[in-house]
Amino acid sequence: MVTMTQHDTESPATGSDVLVVQDLVRNFGELRAVDGVSFRIAPGETYGVLGPNGAGKTTSISMIAGLLRPDSGSVHVAGQLMGPRQVGPKALLGLVPQELAIYPELSAAENLRFFGRLQGLGGAELRSRTDEVLDIIGLSDRAKSATKEFSGGMKRRLNIGIGLLHRPALLILDEPTVGVDPQSRNSILESVEALATEGMSVLYTTHYMEEAERLCDRIAIVDSGRIQAEGTRTELIRIVGELDEIRLDGSGDIAAAAGALERLPAVEHVLTEARTLRLTVREAPTAVAGIVNAAGQAGMELADVEISRPDLESVFLHLTGKALRD
Amino acid sequence: MLRQLWTMTASDIRLRIRDKSVPIFGLLVPFALIFVMNLVFGDTGDTDLDAVTVAAAQQDSGELGAVVVDAVTEVPGIDLTVTDVPASEIRPLVEAGDAQLGITVPADFTENVTGGQGAQLKLIQGESAAMEVGILTSVIEGVTGQFAAAAEATTAAAGLALPPDEAGRIAQQVIESEARVSAVEGRTATEQLGAGASIVAGQAGLFLLFTVGFGVLALLNERQQGTLARLQAMPMPPGLVVLSKALSSFILGVVATLVLLTAGSLLFGVSFGAPLTVLVLVLCVVAAGTSLMFIIARVARTPEQAGVMQSIFAIVLGVAGGAFFPITASGPAGMLLDLNPVAAFTRGLGISAGGGGLGDISQPVLIMLGFAVAALVVSRLVPDRGAAA
Numbered sequence: 001m002v003t004m005t006q007h008d009t010e011s012p013a014t015g016s017d018v019l020v021v022q023d024l025v026r027n028f029g030e031l032r033a034v035d036g037v038s039f040r041i042a043p044g045e046t047y048g049v050l051g052p053n054g055a056g057k058t059t060s061i062s063m064i065a066g067l068l069r070p071d072s073g074s075v076h077v078a079g080q081l082m083g084p085r086q087v088g089p090k091a092l093l094g095l096v097p098q099e100l101a102i103y104p105e106l107s108a109a110e111n112l113r114f115f116g117r118l119q120g121l122g123g124a125e126l127r128s129r130t131d132e133v134l135d136i137i138g139l140s141d142r143a144k145s146a147t148k149e150f151s152g153g154m155k156r157r158l159n160i161g162i163g164l165l166h167r168p169a170l171l172i173l174d175e176p177t178v179g180v181d182p183q184s185r186n187s188i189l190e191s192v193e194a195l196a197t198e199g200m201s202v203l204y205t206t207h208y209m210e211e212a213e214r215l216c217d218r219i220a221i222v223d224s225g226r227i228q229a230e231g232t233r234t235e236l237i238r239i240v241g242e243l244d245e246i247r248l249d250g251s252g253d254i255a256a257a258a259g260a261l262e263r264l265p266a267v268e269h270v271l272t273e274a275r276t277l278r279l280t281v282r283e284a285p286t287a288v289a290g291i292v293n294a295a296g297q298a299g300m301e302l303a304d305v306e307i308s309r310p311d312l313e314s315v316f317l318h319l320t321g322k323a324l325r326d
Numbered sequence: 327m328l329r330q331l332w333t334m335t336a337s338d339i340r341l342r343i344r345d346k347s348v349p350i351f352g353l354l355v356p357f358a359l360i361f362v363m364n365l366v367f368g369d370t371g372d373t374d375l376d377a378v379t380v381a382a383a384q385q386d387s388g389e390l391g392a393v394v395v396d397a398v399t400e401v402p403g404i405d406l407t408v409t410d411v412p413a414s415e416i417r418p419l420v421e422a423g424d425a426q427l428g429i430t431v432p433a434d435f436t437e438n439v440t441g442g443q444g445a446q447l448k449l450i451q452g453e454s455a456a457m458e459v460g461i462l463t464s465v466i467e468g469v470t471g472q473f474a475a476a477a478e479a480t481t482a483a484a485g486l487a488l489p490p491d492e493a494g495r496i497a498q499q500v501i502e503s504e505a506r507v508s509a510v511e512g513r514t515a516t517e518q519l520g521a522g523a524s525i526v527a528g529q530a531g532l533f534l535l536f537t538v539g540f541g542v543l544a545l546l547n548e549r550q551q552g553t554l555a556r557l558q559a560m561p562m563p564p565g566l567v568v569l570s571k572a573l574s575s576f577i578l579g580v581v582a583t584l585v586l587l588t589a590g591s592l593l594f595g596v597s598f599g600a601p602l603t604v605l606v607l608v609l610c611v612v613a614a615g616t617s618l619m620f621i622i623a624r625v626a627r628t629p630e631q632a633g634v635m636q637s638i639f640a641i642v643l644g645v646a647g648g649a650f651f652p653i654t655a656s657g658p659a660g661m662l663l664d665l666n667p668v669a670a671f672t673r674g675l676g677i678s679a680g681g682g683g684l685g686d687i688s689q690p691v692l693i694m695l696g697f698a699v700a701a702l703v704v705s706r707l708v709p710d711r712g713a714a715a
């Protein structure tokens with residue numbers, strides 16, 4: 001677990017920030033995919049961007065990495081202005097794209113060496129770094145196999161390895177655990193934790209709340225191209241205040257129950273997920289009896305009722321009225 | 327930056343060779359095709375030859391001039407009409423297509439030959455019946471060559487008369503060996519390759535378009551497999567990626583074309599002339615082909631689309647360039663054919679095979695380079711559909 005030793009989260013970011021993103025806007029035709037995104041990452045910090053599909057995470061990353069030109073706004077990496085033609089700031093970044101970006105015909109070692117050379121590494125340094133990274137991503141014993149024979153998780157790990165080969169000042173990981181088995185996922189998270197402990201700055205996007213909570217010093221909650229809230233986990237959860245979550249599992253007329261519960265004064269939000277209703281509730285311990293009653297009257301047969309403290313999902317639900325994942 | 331360019335280029339070349347696409351489509355397939363087509367079309371002894379009209383201007387009052395024209399009429403297998411016309415009418419007749427070959431025997435022909443100054447004839451070749459005319463010109467060359475040799479031996483003019491069957495024998499030799507080496511001057515005259523050589527040259531030009539096309543496919547492939555995004559995030563100018571694709575295409579194209587020409591000429595006994603001239607022609611045609619691929623790179627959205635477009639370009643230019651059979655046309659269509667880089671390449675090889683040097687290939691070279699520049703300009707102008715996808 002990464003602890004927050006280096007940063008007082010209240011302190012405004014200074015000129016030493018590895019990344020300063022200001023008012024990024026990007027449209028695709030009528031659609032405003034990124035709508036005024038601003039944030040900063042301090043050296044050694046792990047910064048999370050938590051948001052659902054289509055929130056604008058990858059579009060923001062593309063502008064930060066200089067792959068896409070923003071319609072307006074700016075990105076500075078260690079004080080240097082980033083853009084598609086900027087070579088200097090690109091050398092400071094290690095990008096791990098959301099989509100796999102490896103050559104299937106090449107072996108793991110060949111992939112690493114190829115991109116390492118493009119990053120300016122060579123000779124003994126390239127060789128030793130390749131071995132180190134293969135070790136970090138746990139692929140030393142498969143270094144010479146063509147990557148098209150790799151499992152999905154192995155490919156993901158190699159995808160990450162290429163991004164850290166040149167010891168970037170800022171490692172950018174765009175949803176690195178999507179479509180990965182639990183074991184590979186855990187090893188990816190451990191690698192990121194280890195890198196953060198060594199002092200590498202990390203920008204990590206995900207739609208898994210647990211990943212953001214586990215890895216990140218600070219988290220931005222994004223939806224519809226905007227940062228809805230930003231802060232440490234504790235700060236974010238404070239937004240929800242005294243709101244708790246009550247989960248109702250059951251059968252019967254769930255839709256009618258949802259409608260009835262929404263009208264209760266203690267209930268802030270109701271979210272229907274198949275046979276489960278998730279309620280954001282004020283004063284859960286006192287409200288729960290009324291809620292169970294109302295659900296029953298509306299025709300829902302309850303199988304299970306659960307009260308929990310709020311987490312980042314509750315925060316997201318509170319801020320957007322939507323679930324983080326569908 | 328150069329190191330990065332070379333890293334990408336070298337990796338690309340290695341991948342293309344490793345996935346066997348270039349060895350197969352750049353070398354093996356064209357070679358097999360050349361071989362088969364040579365079997366089919368190369369055996370001109372079985373081919374039906376067209377009727378040919380020869381316009382002859384006999385200005386020589388000596389005996390040798392008559393022998394030349396007689397020798398032509400003796401060629402077996404060709405339905406030949408010889409019309410006697412004034413020298414000034416020969417060019418118009420040939421250009422109008424009323425005659426396929428014009429022969430002017432100058433007034434001092436016999437005198438020059440017997441005087442040991444060599445046999446000088448003026449031949450004008452039309453654009454049709456290339457094969458028949460090629461045979462005739464070879465016969466004439468054989469005859470005049472014998473004259474020259476004989477004159478050098480200071481044999482008496484009277485003793486030089488060629489026995490009638492001798493002309494037939496030369497013609498037969500020519501047909502069998504297909505060595506239609508041109509001794510002809512005039513617009514298209516020195517630009518004719520023999521049937522075998524044409525096939526080798528045309529096929530090399532056609533498949534070159536496939537070979538360079540792999541660079542474009544590679545680029546679209548990088549986009550599809552996600553590596554393009556990563557390359558664009560590398561600390562190097564964005565144009566370097568495309569440049570490396572062009573460079574690897576160019577290198578592979580040059581190597582494949584040179585190998586094809588060399589192997590083709592060794593196996594089928596044809597010669598394309600001075601290596602340096604051939605190399606310049608190859609560099610130019612590969613440049614033209616490579617730049618054409620930039621258009622495809624922008625218009626195609628997927629590797630599949632690019633593959634289809636590439637095949638269409640290759641077949642159209644290849645066929646029009648004579649990769650399968652000689653194509654000739656006059657007027658605007660002919661001009662259009664002339665602007666085809668594959669045709670220019672074949673024509674350039676014809677000039678070089680006929681003994682032309684660097685100075686003689688400027689026209690085809692300009693056509694090929696002009697094509698390369700035009701294609702690059704067009705590729706800048708067409709919308710980049712692939713990037714939008």
Ligand SMILES: Nc1ncnc2c1ncn2[C@@H]1O[C@H](COP(=O)(O)OP(=O)(O)OP(=O)(O)O)[C@@H](O)[C@H]1O
Pocket residue numbers: 028031033051052053054055056057058059060098175207
């Ligand atoms: N090249 C493009 N052309 C048109 N629309 C695009 C393009 N790229 C992204 N979009 C749109 O912009 C919005 C944001 O997309 P983006 O990929 O940034 O989301 P994301 O947060 O990364 O989502 P996910 O979690 O699914 O990766 C989406 O509505 C998407 O459809």
Ligand SMILES: [Mg+2]
Pocket residue numbers: 057058059098174175
């Ligand atoms: Mg994304």
